[in-house]
Amino acid sequence: MSLDERKLEVLRAIVEDYIATQEPVGSKSLVERHQLRVSSATVRNDMAALEDEGYIHQPHTSAGRVPTDKGYRLFVDRLSTVKPLSPAERRAIQRLLSGAVDLDDIVHRTVRLLAQLTRQVAVVQYPSLARSTVRHLELVMLTPTRLMLVMITNTGRVEQRLVDMPVPLDEEDVLDLRSKINDKLAGCLLSDSPVLIETLVDETPQPMRSAMATLSNVLLDTLIERREERISLAGTANLARGTALDFPGSFGGVLEALEEEVVLLKLIGEVESPTTLRIRIGDENEFEGLRTTSVVSTGYGPGAVVVGGLGVLGPTRMDYPGTIAAVRAVARYVGELLAQN
Incomplete structure (x- = not known):
């Protein structure tokens, strides 16, 4: 049978009382605590119907009733209001x-x-790295052959790696590499970045190509292996x-x-x-x-x-x-x- 509004009101009262008291709920307490506007006998009949339908059950003889998973689901599905935060x-x-x-x-x-x-x-x-976008990539020169690569996402997640370069670089080289990488990746989803990273090497002039290849490998490693x-x-x-x-x-x-x-x-x-x-x-x-x-x-x-x-x-x-x-x-x-x- 379909539950009518009165039985839904009884179920709601049972759920609320059980949540509040942690004790099985009886018909007498329901009538005393809630404005159900019906007699205890009517509430007992409604509870019997709810039990037959699997919305409540009796944990042991002579106890009141507690909601079942099915009863909680109906209660949640019929929630008309959500308690506002204070x-x-x-x-x-x-x-x-x-x-x-x-x-x-x-x-x-x-x-x-x-x-x-x-x-x-x-x-x-x-x-999630996979759902984030690249906000900015920074290259910091520690020595002419060692850089720190720092990737910052739109969510504030920061990934950093030390990179040993195949050739010595000066500050101007580092600025140029950083500009090329940011132009390519800034604002892109990290999940879309590997394809873009792979094009960086081909688009870099020959003198800096080996350096860009090294950085690209580190970027790919960061995106693919660090997605935990x-x-x-x-x-x-x-x-x-x-x-x-x-x-x-x-x-x-x-x-x-x-x-x-x-x-x-x-x-x-x-x-x-x-x-x-x-x-x-x-x-x-x-x-x-x-x-x-x-x-x-x-x-x-x-x-x-x-x-x-x-x-x-x-x-x-x-x-x-x-x-x-x-x-x-x-x-x-x-x-x-x-x-x-």
Whole structure:
């Protein structure tokens, strides 16, 4: 049968009470705490119908009811409002993130902030090299035959390499090489750069061709071999606040999954738009160790460009409206910060 509005209201009340109290919810407490405008008997009948449909279940005899993954999914899908962040929370986000001095600092502050706001495990992906663009390439002459190559992306990510040159260079040679590389690559997606780099050698006059070939090889190496994605994690201790109902058996499997970076990247790194929010509840998670958890994630980046993902992981009994609001707000602030840099 399709759920009518009254049964949806009962389900909403059960979810909210269970999230707040961590205790199975009975019909009497629902009538006392919520303005349902019906009798306890009617609520019991609605709860029986919800249980038959698989939206709630009774963890043991004589206990109240708790939501199932299916019940949480319906609750999330029918959310009409997202709990707004308080002015104090918004000020805390702005104050903490605006004080960041570089990309590492932005990521570390962001992941700590998310864990504090949601009281869950927070995960932030560093801006992906593959999705970034070249802002500037700098060549610094250390000796006539040794340069430092510094690549700065639009997200503030910095890659640097020492390069031993095949021939001695003077300052004018270095300036010329730097100009040619920047003219070719500035503003280009790093994923598109290898083809452009390969043309640099052919377009360089013969006297400097061997030097450009050496720099091109280092650039290609930087782009191809240094594409490993990095993540930052905070708030793992928040899992210990869970009850036996949150993590049936043990949350050892959750901890093991959190140690696998490839798992975390899969959870948060596949969003293509900063306005897209992904919520995976319980068995919707493809990783077995995370099937007692929910993950709320989104992408972030300057403007409409996604350069990485962020999100939180916690028990299925999480404050979905509050968590959604926090994840969206933090992603927006980080995107604005990257756009300013």
